Amino acid sequence: MRRDWLTLKTTPWSLGLLLTGILLLLQITTLEERINFWLYDKAITTWSAPIDDSLALVGIDEHSLDALGRWPWDRNLHARLIDQLADAGAEVIVLDILLPEPSPSDQALADAMERHGRIVLPIHYSPATPKQRMAEQLPAPLLEKTASALGHVHVELEDDGVARGLYLYNSLGNHRRPALALAAQDRVNPSGHAPDAPAYTNVRSEFRFVPLAGGADTIPAHSYVDVLNGAVPLETFAGKTVFIGATAVGFGDILSTPFSGLGRPMSGVEFHANVYSASRQNTLISSAPGWASIALALVILLGLANSLPRLKPAATVLACSASFALVLVTYFVVLRSLHYHLSAANALLLPMIALPVASGLRLAMANRFLNRQLDDLARTPQLALPDPSRRHPHQLLEHLSALLQPQGWLLAEGRDLLAVKGMTLADVPNNIQVGQWSHHGNQSWIRLIRGGSGYLLGLTLPDDLSREVIQLYLQNLKLEDPSAPALEPGAQENLSRRIEKVRTATERLSQMQAFISHSFERMPDGIIVTDELGVIRFANRHIEAWFREPMPSLSGLPLTRLLEGHDPRDAAPWYETVSETLTLRQSRTVDLKIHNKDFLIHLAPFALPDSNQFGIIANISDISELREQQRQHREAIDFISHDVRSPLVSQLALIEQLKRDPSHIDERQLEQLGRLARRSYHLAEEFVQLARAEQLTETRFYECEFLAIVENARDSVCEQAQEKQISLQVIGTEDLWLKGNAELLERAVINLMTNAVQYSPPGSAITVQVYRAGHLACLAIADEGSGIDQAELPMLFDRYHRQKRSELAGTHGTGLGLSFVKTVVEKHRGDISVESTAGEGTTFILKLPIADPMP
DSSP states (O other): HHHHHHTTTTOOHHHHHHHHHHHHHTTSSSHHHHHHHHHHHHHHHHHHOOOOOOEEEEEEEEHHHHOOOOSOOOOOHHHHHHHHHHHHHSEEEEEOOOOOOOTTTHHHHHHHHHHHHEEEEEEEEOOOBBBBOEEEEEOOOOHHHHEEEEOOOOOOEESSSSSEEEEHHHHHHHHEEEBBBHHTOEEEEEEEESSSSTOOEEEEEEEEEESSSTTOSOOOEEEEEHHHTTOOOOGGTTTOOEEEEEEEEGGGGBOOOOOTTTTSEEHHHHHHHHHHHHHHOOEEEEEEEEHHHHHHHHHHHHHHHHHHSSSOHHHHHHHHHHHHHHHHHHHHHHHSSSSOOOOHHHHHHHHHHHHHHHHHHHHHHHHHHHHHHHHHHHHHHSSOOOGGGSSHHHHHHHHHHHHHHHHEEEEEEEEEEEEEEEEOOOGSSOOBBBBBEEEETTTEEEEEEEEEEEEEEEEEOSSSSSSHHHHHHHTTTOOOOOOOOOOOOOOHHHHHHHHHHHHHHHHHHHHHHHHHHHHHHSSEEEEEEOTTTTTTTOOOOHHHHTTTTTHHHTTTTHHHHHHHSSSSSSSOOOOHHHHHHHHHHOOEEEEEETTTTEEEEEEEEOOOOSSSSSSEEEEEEEEEHHHHHHHHHHHHHHHHIIHHHHHHHHHHHHHHHHHHHHGGGGGGHHHHHHHHHHHHHHHHHHHHHHHHTTTTTTGGGEEEEHHHHHHHHHHHHHHHHHHHEEEEEEOOOOOEEEEEOOOHHHHHHHHHHHHHHSSTTTTTEEEEEEEEEEEEEEEEEOOOOOOOOOOGGGGGTTOOOOOHHHHOOOOOOOHHHHHHHHHHHHHHOEEEEEEEETTTEEEEEEEEESSSOOO
């Protein structure tokens, strides 16, 4: 599985080649150009350029047209304006007005131009038509001769119709013309020359982007008629370069710019004024070399291809965002500081493409991996226990027969008998419902539906105390589930199939986890699992309860420290046992004592499949009951070998003596022989009764009345009490019903009363009180005997324990009577206690739960 995972990993080569291929495909679209235009427009409109102080603008606006009449105007007006500006001290006058045809007033205009000396006129390139080649439109010959410089006014429009820059030089034939703004500055590159080209071919060079100062009307324009009439102060134009041109919309000389788009276009003269302002401040923007754009894109490509396959999804987003921001910062720095327009579209597209591509590759890889895992999980066997409601009646009968061992059975499909023993169809009661057991005496019946067929199943149960328990078990056993949904056909859609696979796999994983969890928790033994360093990684609830350690503190605790903290030992310390289990890979079984309870811990090394990791599974078994049984077994052997054997040996010796001289048998010898025989019988009876009490289970319980049990016990002990003239009085009138075994309860009460009579002085009184306290039936037996020493009270109910004072006084007991009483009480989920004061008497208090706690 690990090899499959590695082959699915995204590599820098695969990601890099995929990004390069997608980027090359995008080159056939206009996306790159649009992104470059968007970048430039955002940069220009965000940081507008300043206006040069030596610039002034005079506009032929609507106000001037209204005052001076329709266009074209007489050229004498232009001559007057030039003289007016010359008087104001204008250094350079750029007359951005096309004057290609000769006019009678050309002489006046030429004279005014000559008087000023620095007049720049525009050249216009007429576009080629099917019938006419491209040609220059020069000013009238007289004006061309008088002008100090000529400059072209051709502005390059981008594919989206927006003017962002112009070529500084246009060449048509052998004539190399500078842009109007360069001509106004007399900054024509003297080294430049027109290339050898046909006279009708326009050769452009040195394209520059223009950083505009803003949208239309950002550069303040003075109205033509106001300047002509002297309404504008003359000092406004002193020492400045004055651009004169049409600003009225009706002229059609308008350009869309990044600031305006088509909503508020800019006049041509204002655009050339912006070119002049930027040229004067050396802020015209050149196109960066092509290799710079390629280098930037290559750096981003290599960075993303090498980093993204190693990053997490969240880090992938951050890396792509950082790359995008880096390209933007690089572009703006190069544009504003170095005045280069960098084609950054490809570099910007790479992070935008890389994020979904890398995520897609990662998802595809995870999808393929998960599909394989889901297929493997779908093929794994289920750990859930089979539902009994899906089993065939033949199989149910087989399993129930093996489990319950019924005395007879019957299985029929309709009226056809399939299996029968000791039962007939005539025994079938009426109105048996589907899926519900019907009990009649010791027979139990149920109807089942399997595959559209109806079945009848009957069992004859043992007619004893276990019948009720078995019938209750059958009643809780769900053999028919009418609410189970029918299986739907598998979904045909791919997504639906995968969702179904995920659901099935999730259910099986949940079932597996629940199965393992419940299995470990329901095990009778404690389970601890450690890693290869002996640190606890799992423990079930038995460990928590036995060691009295909360579950969170167990996880991560070294096993050695847990064992040493509860059962420290010098010989064979725990660290040696645990370390040898890990290092030698050998199992160990050691005794363990926790909180005065005996345990057996079995340490076994294990290794995970398909892995080098290993650890320890520790199985801890509670053997306290076994050790107690062993102790009782030893005590029983000691008891039999001494207490039971001693009177038998005495009897045999006395019999042998009588046999040697049968003629001299006196009454004392026979009385002694009878006393020894009664003692042997009494010891055997006590031993047998205790064994019966220890084997008592609730299956042998039935409803019985407590007061009647006590009265019967009193009647059995009454003769012994009368012999010692002891008053034995039972106080109580309320019937208290218990769920228990009346025979053993009566024997326990007899033992308590017998002890009271045995240890009470003649002529005293014994009070037996039966009463109810809440949901408990209580019995208090109080005597006026010598009492019990306080030191012996904790051991009073121990097996084979006898009071020293009684033994010394000649009252010999077996040491089993009170142990029998305690065992019977505990089997009935009750409690027994004793209160005794030396010289005043003893009171035994017995408490048992009543059958119905409600009054």
